[in-house]
Amino acid sequence: MTAPVPVLELRNVTKTYKVPQGYFKPMATLTAVGGVSLTVARGEVHALVGESGSGKSTLAKMLLGLIPASSGEILIDGVPIAKTDRREVARRIQPVFQDPYSSLNPRKSVADLIALPLVAHGIGMPAERQAKVFEMLDAVGLPRRVIDAYPNQLSGGQRQRVAIARALIMRPDVLICDEPTSALDVSVQAQILNLLMDLKREFKLTYFFISHNLAVVEHLADRVAVMYLGRIVEERSRAGLFEAPRHPYSQALLDSVLTPDPELGMPEAGITGAFPNPIAPPPGCTFHPRCPRASDRCKVEVPKAAAVPDGFATCHLAA
Ligand SMILES: Nc1ncnc2c1ncn2[C@@H]1O[C@H](COP(=O)(O)OP(=O)(O)OP(=O)(O)O)[C@@H](O)[C@H]1O
Numbered sequence: 203m204t205a206p207v208p209v210l211e212l213r214n215v216t217k218t219y220k221v222p223q224g225y226f227k228p229m230a231t232l233t234a235v236g237g238v239s240l241t242v243a244r245g246e247v248h249a250l251v252g253e254s255g256s257g258k259s260t261l262a263k264m265l266l267g268l269i270p271a272s273s274g275e276i277l278i279d280g281v282p283i284a285k286t287d288r289r290e291v292a293r294r295i296q297p298v299f300q301d302p303y304s305s306l307n308p309r310k311s312v313a314d315l316i317a318l319p320l321v322a323h324g325i326g327m328p329a330e331r332q333a334k335v336f337e338m339l340d341a342v343g344l345p346r347r348v349i350d351a352y353p354n355q356l357s358g359g360q361r362q363r364v365a366i367a368r369a370l371i372m373r374p375d376v377l378i379c380d381e382p383t384s385a386l387d388v389s390v391q392a393q394i395l396n397l398l399m400d401l402k403r404e405f406k407l408t409y410f411f412i413s414h415n416l417a418v419v420e421h422l423a424d425r426v427a428v429m430y431l432g433r434i435v436e437e438r439s440r441a442g443l444f445e446a447p448r449h450p451y452s453q454a455l456l457d458s459v460l461t462p463d464p465e466l467g468m469p470e471a472g473i474t475g476a477f478p479n480p481i482a483p484p485p486g487c488t489f490h491p492r493c494p495r496a497s498d499r500c501k502v503e504v505p506k507a508a509a510v511p512d513g514f515a516t517c518h519l520a521a
């Protein structure tokens with residue numbers, strides 16, 4: 203029996219940027235994503251966690267086809283994204299971003315906002331479009347009367363529901379959720395997360411779910427990738443990671459969940475030193491300056507992904 207083709211596959215994907223260093227200085231190369239290989243199976247919730255600046259959103263934008271990879275390959279159902287029509291990518295993979303206010307044009311009504319993908323793809327006559335918009339409003343739990351409202355007349359949670367309705371109207375296979383609830387009031391975060399999980403069943407979706415909230419990830423992810431400075435340091439089943447993390451960075455992150463306020467984001471528990479400058483990453487294992495268990499080998503030799511139960515860890519100690 204052959205394994206089913208993953209809905210998303212990343213093969214050694216990198217993204218580099220040329221960034222100015224100041225007057226009269228040459229441009230520097232910043233590696234935002236440095237050689238990520240991952241597979242996302244159909245129907246799963248694949249979470250991505252990591253500190254601010256680790257490259258999560260850059261990876262999300264490449265998966266959405268919004269920015270090209272510098273090298274490597276991204277495949278949708280086994281077909282390279284670079285060889286797939288942009289509109290076809292947009293039909294199959296849709297985003298839900300952190301801040302629905304900045305992702306929704308304030309001068310458009312809810313009807314226009316939700317129908318936008320249909321218009322862009324030239325689908326349906328106005329009456330059909332309106333019927334689909336109503337269907338989507340029902341699906342995301344918004345009353346039909348908001349159809350003529352504008353974003354500033356809605357609450358944050360309602361705006362995120364509009365953004366989700368728009369993401370779903372083309373019946374995509376995959377939603378890329380980049381911190382979908384972190385801009386919302388704590389009281390509505392759970393409602394939106396529950397809605398996403400209901401919609402996943404109803405629309406048979408696959409989620410690539412970026413979050414800095416490990417409590418949320420533990421609650422809803424099937425698999426989890428931990429990112430550090432543009433690389434995946436550990437990729438495991440949820441149970442594998444949360445019960446016995448193998449990378450010292452993952453261990454430190456999980457320890458920090460036990461701190462009084464997990465809402466504070468990625469904390470420093472157990473990790474000394476600051477997040478390194480991505481223009482001049484440390485040699486060897488890029489985590490070694492902050493790693494409580496680093497040896498001399500870690501300072502010079504880049505670790506390879508080593509198999510651990512239910513996944514891999516990119517650490518000399520895990521091998
Ligand atoms: N267009 C760009 N030009 C130059 N550098 C960029 C660009 N976009 C992102 N970067 C850099 O790439 C790195 C990764 O950024 P990214 O936004 O992907 O991180 P992130 O993990 O999403 O962080 P956060 O949790 O704060 O959203 C950062 O060092 C960032 O400064």
Ligand SMILES: [Mg+2]
Nearest residue numbers: 258259260380
């Ligand atoms: Mg981001």
